[in-house]
Amino acid sequence: MPLNRRTLLGSAAVAGAGAALAAAGTTPAVAAGQGGPGRGATHGRPQRRYAFTVMGTTDLHGNVFNWDYFTDKEFDDAAHNDVGLAKISTLVEQVRKEKGRHNTLLIDAGDTIQGTQLSYYYAKVDPITAKRGPVHPMAQAMNAIGYDAAALGNHEFNYGIPVLRKFEEQARFPLLGANALDAKTLRPAFPPYVIKKLRTPGGPDVRVAVLGLTNPGIAIWDKANVQGKMTFPGLEEQAAKWVPKLRSMGADVVIVSAHSGSDGSSSYGDQLPYVENAAGLVAEQVPGIDAILVGHAHVEIPERRVVNKKTGKDVVLSEPLKWGQRLTLFDFELVWERGSWSVERVSSKVLNSNTVEEDKKITRLLTDEHRKVVAYVNEVIGTSTVAMTTADAPWKDEPIIDLINHVQAETVKAALAGGAYAALPVLSQASCFSRTAGIPAGKVTIKDAAGLYPFENTLEARLVTGAQIREYLEYSARYYVQTAAGGPVDTSKLTNAGNTPDYNYDVVSGLTYEIDIAKPAGSRIANLLFQGKALDPAAQFVLAVNNYRASGGGNFPHVPGAQQIWSNSEEIRNTIITWVKSAGTVDPADFASVDWKLTRDGTPVF
16 A cells, blocks of 8 residues: 555554554463473572574565576575575474474564565566555465564565555564654654563563664665655664663563664765664664664674673674575573563574475465466567676676666667757666676577566666766776786685675776776776767766666765756666567677776786
């Protein structure tokens, strides 16, 4: 449903006492304490103890099956990881059998409904928002597995608020976001928390609060979908507001599900006053938290302990690896003392989903949806004269990246034709999103284009100057590790300097230039030419740029503040598909050229 007054009021009600009441309705009927009563309490009375486990996933990104829709075969990687909720379901059932289902909870830390062609299909091709539309496969799977709560991730907003609201409606568990606020009222647009009651053997219930926090970067990355509708303050600020409330409401245990990494870094620089990867800061600064399920960063953290500065107590953090590759287990041991439950010990670990088979209950449930998507991605859209690959694209000008830039530039030129900016030259930026993408010689399918451009980015046109483009390229070139002239170059150690991801390295077409990796970052761009002549710093250009970059993603200079002269709501992936269908044949001779190269002291590296 769209964001409106009714949905906001409803969410706000759930955010208050209603959340606790709703949680009480989901209290397990029976709970046999794993710890059980034990000796050692004062006056010789048995001391009540209780143990329970909270399981967690994050960054599932539309993965239900152990399947790669881009290669159209079973998923595999160098570490032989497996993916998908069908695998996670098997692990979850094993833990429930061991611990007793009534002694477990299952939560997620966000980025659920975007990332595979399965999730794309049910957002765009056969959308869940259609009248009598389907139920989202991720909702079906997570409902069947029995999730208790999930935090919002930034990618939840990629398809717009109506898709997210429909998914929320279809999920039989709350989507939590204490720092996702209505832009007008500044009240929570989603439930901030849920409180679950666990029954103990012969003792008082244990009240477990789960507080959901999402990423402030949504305001930048999905600006077009959320501007004027929602705002996203910092995690530390909102945790400091809500954790004391949860304690005052009687929460014995407080767990934060945070779609935010733990290292304190931000990819968007000073564009926002809030930290992107703030989970560690929340643990350090906000008292009253027992554990944090970490998401967003796509790293594996079996267990990390952070000492809270105010209480001196450990807060346990864990991040399971993305896509359902791992399942986190938080094991809690509680003791009844002075009239209440207190946490005596918390530990965490991760389980590997490649150790189990898929749960047939889940695969059977979604067989039809899977088959539809496999048929969709195998639709032929054209042919290619040669095979192209991204394998060397991070360090060489490759035709497959030239294809993206060519399609983007041609699209912008056509859109501006006959207008005030038609005479300006069009440049284009593109990144290597995946080092395993490729277009085969012969038939080209939707999955080939989808693998080349896996994100839901859309296209814009911004006005820039020659001087700004030079600074933009210098910023991009920080991606390379400084490498002295002479001696061999190891490509495995050449890129991703300062943990810069591949998607934050841009090449720009329409110019020629060199990147001298022997020089320090900030002074690497050499022989920057336009039409064979030195680039005029004052010259005006149109830059075809994706909305992520235009909104400030990656913190590249100038472009976010540059004048927007055109934009398109269609995903760039679909623009590429449409172009291939129209052209019929993809021939690099029509668009590819070597316009940039790496050098060391002026000598080409390759």
